[in-house]
Amino acid sequence: MNIRAMLRAHMIATELTALIREAGLSRCAAFIQHGDTSCLLHCVAVAFYSALLLDVLRVRYDRRALVRGALLHDFFLYDWHRRRRAPGEPLHAFHHPLAALENARGHVALTDKEADIIRKHMFPVTPTPPASREGLAVCLTDKLCALYEGLCRNTYPTLRRLYARMLEEPELPANDGQ
Numbered sequence: 001m002n003i004r005a006m007l008r009a010h011m012i013a014t015e016l017t018a019l020i021r022e023a024g025l026s027r028c029a030a031f032i033q034h035g036d037t038s039c040l041l042h043c044v045a046v047a048f049y050s051a052l053l054l055d056v057l058r059v060r061y062d063r064r065a066l067v068r069g070a071l072l073h074d075f076f077l078y079d080w081h082r083r084r085r086a087p088g089e090p091l092h093a094f095h096h097p098l099a100a101l102e103n104a105r106g107h108v109a110l111t112d113k114e115a116d117i118i119r120k121h122m123f124p125v126t127p128t129p130p131a132s133r134e135g136l137a138v139c140l141t142d143k144l145c146a147l148y149e150g151l152c153r154n155t156y157p158t159l160r161r162l163y164a165r166m167l168e169e170p171e172l173p174a175n176d177g178q
C-alpha cells in the first residue's frame with residue numbers, strides 16, 4: 001500500500017468512526033441506495049473513490065473536507081424508493097441534498113466547503129455546480145458509483161471487508177418504536 005492509499009484508508013476510517021459516534025451515520029446502513037448497496041456503503045465508496053480520483057490525478061485537495069462531505073452527502077435517512085412526498089416537496093433527486101445537509105448540521109459543525117459538497121452533489125440535476133475540486137470529484141464519483149451499484153450485486157468487496165464493523169447496521173433498543 002503506498003502512502004496516498006494509506007492516508008486515504010486511514011482518513012476514511014477516522015472520519016467514519018467520528019461521524020458514526022457524533023451524527024449516528026450508521027443509521028444509513030438501514031436504507032438501500034441502489035441494488036443491494038446500502039446508503040452507508042454507497043457514501044463510503046464515494047468517499048474512497050473520489051479521494052482516489054484526486055490522488056491519481058495528483059491534485060492538491062483538502063482530504064478531510066472531501067471525506068466528510070462524501071460520507072455525509074446522502075445522510076437523508078429515509079427509504080427513497082418508498083417515501084411518500086409531503087405536499088409541495090420536490091422529487092427525491094432535488095430534495096435529498098438539502099435534507100442531508102440539514103441532518104448533518106443537526107449533529108456536527110461543517111466547514112463551508114463540506115456543506116457545499118453535500119448541497120451541490122446532484123449537479124447537473126440541480127443547477128449549481130460544486131464550488132471546489134473536492135465537490136466536483138464527489139459529484140462525478142457519485143454518478144459512477146450509482147451506475148455500478150445499479151448494475152452489479154455484492155458491490156465493493158474490498159470496502160465491505162476493510163470497513164466491515166463500521167458498516168454494520170446498529171442494533172435498535174428492544175422496545176424501539178413500541
Ligand SMILES: [Fe+2]
Pocket residue numbers: 073074096097121122
Ligand atoms: Fe445523493
Ligand SMILES: [Fe+2]
Pocket residue numbers: 042046073074142
Ligand atoms: Fe450519492
